[in-house]
Amino acid sequence: MKNIREIMNKRKHEDYLPPDYYIKLLKTYSFSGKTDIELFKEVLRHIPYTDKSIEFGCGTGRGTKAFLDVCPNSDLDILDLSRDMLSYSKIRYDIKDAILNDSLSFMAQCSSVYNFCFSLWSFSHSIHQNLEKFENETEGKKYVNRILKKFICENLEKNGYFFIIHFDSHSEEQTILMRQWAKKSYVYDRKEKQSLSLETILEALEELKNNGIVNYRIEHLCGDSISYENIDEAIEIFLNFHLEGVFNHCSDDEWLKIYNEVKTDLTKHITAMGKLSISPGCYTILISKN
Numbered sequence: 001m002k003n004i005r006e007i008m009n010k011r012k013h014e015d016y017l018p019p020d021y022y023i024k025l026l027k028t029y030s031f032s033g034k035t036d037i038e039l040f041k042e043v044l045r046h047i048p049y050t051d052k053s054i055e056f057g058c059g060t061g062r063g064t065k066a067f068l069d070v071c072p073n074s075d076l077d078i079l080d081l082s083r084d085m086l087s088y089s090k091i092r093y094d095i096k097d098a099i100l101n102d103s104l105s106f107m108a109q110c111s112s113v114y115n116f117c118f119s120l121w122s123f124s125h126s127i128h129q130n131l132e133k134f135e136n137e138t139e140g141k142k143y144v145n146r147i148l149k150k151f152i153c154e155n156l157e158k159n160g161y162f163f164i165i166h167f168d169s170h171s172e173e174q175t176i177l178m179r180q181w182a183k184k185s186y187v188y189d190r191k192e193k194q195s196l197s198l199e200t201i202l203e204a205l206e207e208l209k210n211n212g213i214v215n216y217r218i219e220h221l222c223g224d225s226i227s228y229e230n231i232d233e234a235i236e237i238f239l240n241f242h243l244e245g246v247f248n249h250c251s252d253d254e255w256l257k258i259y260n261e262v263k264t265d266l267t268k269h270i271t272a273m274g275k276l277s278i279s280p281g282c283y284t285i286l287i288s289k290n
């Protein structure tokens, strides 16, 4: 138990997880038998132009590799807030332009024009982190909304596409996690509502759609159940992977409370056969610029 807490204890929030540890803890995310990467590749095969592209939150490069497999001749920029993640993917996939930045901060000052943008399981991180800086929801949403609209209007080419895989905060998996995130900021305290990041993206897209600038399609996908070897494996994944070890810095008492709550919530998913399995979910959003 002490060991799990210490693994991530010295890392700053922007460092995220060490790439090798991320790979070790990552489970396969599939939806009716298709992995997230297969779904992404299917989308890519229908995108007409990808010559100038950018990936937000590349991590260890799962999406980067999928993109380069399908579109090997494209000029791809990658971006991540974590120096370790960025250099891992830059070296592995021989990327020329690797941008160390927060996605929204980059979008706000970006002058390049892309014809394809994508972000797998990462865009919500940037949106939530930026929303957290504001004392109230209205001001935070206004800030994020302005940047999203600016980027899509000025930096996404006509007939270009932007594809996002966004987490479903009401899935079994994320219901356990949102309860804990809500201790960090009001931003995550959503009760019956979907995540504030998703709500903010959709409000910006609705405005752009009503002004004839974009069309978009959003699809909700229920994930195939993820099995865990045992409760200890699941606790490590929930505390150190999903919650990024953010609570590992708390006092012993606070940390123990979170550990026990997560353990209790996970235990509710142990079946009569003694198996622990929990379902994820996601939204895929495909934005096309008119």
Ligand SMILES: C[S@@+](CC[C@H](N)C(=O)[O-])C[C@H]1O[C@@H](n2cnc3c(N)ncnc32)[C@H](O)[C@@H]1O
Pocket: 015, 016, 017, 056, 057, 058, 059, 060, 061, 062, 063, 079, 080, 081, 082, 085, 101, 102, 103, 104, 119, 120, 121, 122, 125, 126, 127, 129
């Ligand atoms: C769940 S991982 C997803 C990584 C990869 N896209 C994948 O599907 O495996 C989230 C990634 O977002 C990055 N990240 C976190 N906050 C970010 C921010 N504000 N701006 C850009 N990237 C961020 C993390 O460093 C991490 O690499």
